[in-house]
Amino acid sequence: MTTNATPSTEQASTTHTDADMKITINPQRAATLTSNLEHIHQRISSALSSQSSRSSPPRLVAVSKLKPASDILALHNPPTSHSHFGENYVQELLEKSKLLPSSIKWHFIGGLQSNKATHLARDVDSLWAVESIDSEKKATLLNKGRAERNDRLSDSTPLNVFIQVNTSGEDSKSGIAPDSSELVSLAKHIQDSCENLHLQGVMTIGAIARSKATTPETENEDFICLRETRDKLAEKLGIEKDKLELSMGMSEDFEGAIRQGSSEVRVGSTIFGERPAKKDAKVLEETEAEKK
Ligand SMILES: *Cc1c(COP(=O)(O)O)cnc(C)c1O
Helix, strand or coil, rough: CCCCCCCHHCCCCCCCCCCCCCCCCHHHHHHHHHHHHHHHHHHHHHHCCCCCCCCCCCEEEEECCCHHHHHHHHHHHHCCCCEEEEEEECHHHHHHHHHHCCCEEECCCCCCCHHHHHHHHHHCCCCEEEEEECCCCHHHHHHHHHHHHHHHHHCCCEEEEEEEEECCCCCCCECCCCHHHHHHHHHHHHHHHHCCCCEEECCCCCHHHHHHHCCCCCCCCHHHHHHHHHHHHHHCCHHHHCCCCEECCCCCCHHHHHCCCCCCEEECCHCCCCCCCCCCCCCCCCCCCHHH
């Protein structure tokens, strides 16, 4: 039962933006999600233990796209208190960010359209990073949106951004070519002309075939490529290479990514299960009463 004073006529509406809307968590579902997340943490630890030179574990971004707000809240609540979540669609992220606590650190990891960039950075208050920048134009628009958000909230924290690199060279993947001068000029543009952005690192998705073929003996070429690209970029920018993070590794290949020095893995289906089709996805699940 909601206890706020929403007029009853609005209760059947499908676009809920009321931050007081009660999100119901199914305890069984919460237990499953908590155990899945715990299992990923264990796999991350064992992948790390094969790496003697490393100290800190990579950040784990739980990719919650197309999954309901209740799943996110189940993992954000104690005892798990997980805070980094990844989303691919601007509208869905906006809805979730309004419903869920502002202590969540959102990552936008999906294909970014220029016409949504300002909106994304301005209106998702607790946006922590945008990982899919591939043009100066998008950087400029994100910078503008972040400035507007910071003015409104009297905040001066910059938005973290990653440049997406197309390490596999597949036409279907977005991102900048690893060896291009465009990569260096985009990084310089972010550093020098976007005062509300912070260049956090580089990101790749990588080819499915390569992630399937990854074993401790056959390392994933996409991850090697991103690491080398990062090293060269840091040199050209005149900064230490560990000042630029590597966002790489998903459900199928995050252990291989960690072996190549990943600073951040983005894991979705191994935590949340298979995703529904986009048209069937719901931010708020139906309550029992609404089910037909
Ligand atoms: C969906 C997605 C993920 C998570 O993929 P899983 O295979 O479900 O772990 C990670 N990164 C990006 C960019 C994605 O779009």
